[in-house]
Amino acid sequence: MSHYYNEADLAKFPQISEYQKAMGDKFFAWYGEVFKEGALTAREKSLIALAVAHAVQCPYCIDAYTQDTLQKGCTEEQMMEAVHVAAAIRGGASLVHGVQMMNKANKLSM
Amino acid sequence: MSSLKARRSPLASSQEQIRQLESPDFQLPRFANKLKEAGLFPLKPKKIEIFQVNLGKMCNQTCHHCHVDAGPDRKEIMSQETMQICVDLVREHQFPVVDLTGGAPEMNPHFRWFVTELKKAGAHVMDRCNLTIILANPKYNDLPQFFKEHQVEVVSSLPHFSKNRTDRQRGDGVFDKSIRALKMLNEVGYGQEGSGLKLNLVYNPSGCFLPGDQGGLEREFKARLKADYDIDFNSLYCITNMPISRYLEYLIRSENYESYMTTLVNAFNPAAAGCVMCRNTLSIGWDGQLYDCDFNQMLDLPVESQNSRHIRDFDLASLEKRDIVLGQHCYGCTAGSGSSCGGAVA
Numbered sequence: 001m002s003h004y005y006n007e008a009d010l011a012k013f014p015q016i017s018e019y020q021k022a023m024g025d026k027f028f029a030w031y032g033e034v035f036k037e038g039a040l041t042a043r044e045k046s047l048i049a050l051a052v053a054h055a056v057q058c059p060y061c062i063d064a065y066t067q068d069t070l071q072k073g074c075t076e077e078q079m080m081e082a083v084h085v086a087a088a089i090r091g092g093a094s095l096v097h098g099v100q101m102m103n104k105a106n107k108l109s110m
Numbered sequence: 111m112s113s114l115k116a117r118r119s120p121l122a123s124s125q126e127q128i129r130q131l132e133s134p135d136f137q138l139p140r141f142a143n144k145l146k147e148a149g150l151f152p153l154k155p156k157k158i159e160i161f162q163v164n165l166g167k168m169c170n171q172t173c174h175h176c177h178v179d180a181g182p183d184r185k186e187i188m189s190q191e192t193m194q195i196c197v198d199l200v201r202e203h204q205f206p207v208v209d210l211t212g213g214a215p216e217m218n219p220h221f222r223w224f225v226t227e228l229k230k231a232g233a234h235v236m237d238r239c240n241l242t243i244i245l246a247n248p249k250y251n252d253l254p255q256f257f258k259e260h261q262v263e264v265v266s267s268l269p270h271f272s273k274n275r276t277d278r279q280r281g282d283g284v285f286d287k288s289i290r291a292l293k294m295l296n297e298v299g300y301g302q303e304g305s306g307l308k309l310n311l312v313y314n315p316s317g318c319f320l321p322g323d324q325g326g327l328e329r330e331f332k333a334r335l336k337a338d339y340d341i342d343f344n345s346l347y348c349i350t351n352m353p354i355s356r357y358l359e360y361l362i363r364s365e366n367y368e369s370y371m372t373t374l375v376n377a378f379n380p381a382a383a384g385c386v387m388c389r390n391t392l393s394i395g396w397d398g399q400l401y402d403c404d405f406n407q408m409l410d411l412p413v414e415s416q417n418s419r420h421i422r423d424f425d426l427a428s429l430e431k432r433d434i435v436l437g438q439h440c441y442g443c444t445a446g447s448g449s450s451c452g453g454a455v456a
Contacts (some may be wrong), residue, residue: 011376037326041326042322042323042326043322043326043330067319068322070315070317070319071315071319071320071321071322072322072323072326072327073270073271073313073322073326073327073330073331075270075272075274075275076274076275
């Protein structure tokens with residue numbers, strides 16, 4: 001059965017460099033740098049990545065950062081709170097546009 | 111949960127475990143070939159620094175991941191006669207560290223005598239304590255004091271600072287008992303700065319994933335255990351779950367075997383492979399058989415040295431020349447930062 005998203009394809013991620021090596025190499029070097037311990041801990045970055053993975057709804061990223069947060073010792077509660085943060089921002093992003101709707105409605109209405 | 115042996119599971123047999131690990135169905139590269147590529151084959155031992163003694167398979171717990179298949183039903187236990195030979199060898203060769211493991215080593219009726227004799231022989235003694243044994247019976251309640259009197263280093267399993275994650279791996283109620291036992295150890299001075307009494311914790315993943323960075327996890331464990339329970343400890347050792355025995359059963363049952371083995375293979379780290387514990391450790395089984403490590407012991411893979419496979423035939427010169435016995439399970443010690451009884455190695 002064919003799928004748009006195949007779990008095994010995650011391991012092939014490095015192959016994107018085959019069509020554009022210079023850019024691919026730069027991306028992976030930068031990616032590795034981003035997730036190192038810094039002003040934020042690697043654990044905090046992993047939870048942010050898990051939240052963003054849900055916001056962008058990337059199945060590969062969700063698999064990868066579920067595993068990564070578990071490896072870094074995060075609890076299930078922390079992981080789900082991160083997902084709620086993503087959901088709150090997504091939901092809030094829609095709702096805050098309600099102000100724009102209200103502004104326009106007020107302008108158009110008597 | 112009961113042992114594989116009690117359930118008469120096919121995986122109670124070490125041959126069946128090896129058959130699974132060596133199965134060609136999964137097309138995993140041979141561990142020995144990986145070592146050849148890294149210039150480490152054949153793997154040779156260095157000087158023996160850790161004399162690791164398995165005092166028996168009897169345990170008050172039946173953890174889901176146990177590589178020993180230990181439990182209350184296991185009756186294999188080291189005799190005092192075999193222990194005496196261990197003491198004599200430690201005295202003769204001055205092995206600096208004796209690492210006591212099991213099962214629950216404290217359940218061996220000669221445990222306290224053994225520790226006392228090993229100290230007299232000049233060894234630093236480490237006890238792999240599952241914590242709950244301290245509360246399992248009144249006769250064990252004074253173990254913290256006994257450990258203190260004999261300056262025993264205590265190495266205790268605590269797979270997570272959350273009750274949920276710990277109990278899922280080690281059984282209902284284990285977390286609360288472990289916390290009480292840690293408090294008892296802290297009260298006599300273990301884990302306290304300046305006491306000289308070392309209390310190290312062992313983290314191993316509660317599932318099908320590798321341990322994360324040891325330093326980061328140690329910081330998190332220290333912060334959470336202090337804030338939530340006012341518990342102190344010295345170091346956290348991160349240990350990768352070895353794909354044998356009950357953890358192997360879990361991997362197969364949860365359909366994670368192939369992905370876990372692939373993860374281990376892909377994470378092969380030559381730097382970790384050069385520092386594996388079998389190079390400076392000798393493992394002694396409850397019956398006196400000699401092994402390169404506790405994992406080979408559980409797979410019934412004795413040392414290669416034909417004339418020195420039992421402690422009564424101990425021949426240091428022959429053991430130092432041996433090739434270390436390898437298998438596909440060895441990937442568990444070489445993944446990522448590596449894994450040993452003392453945690454990450456690279």
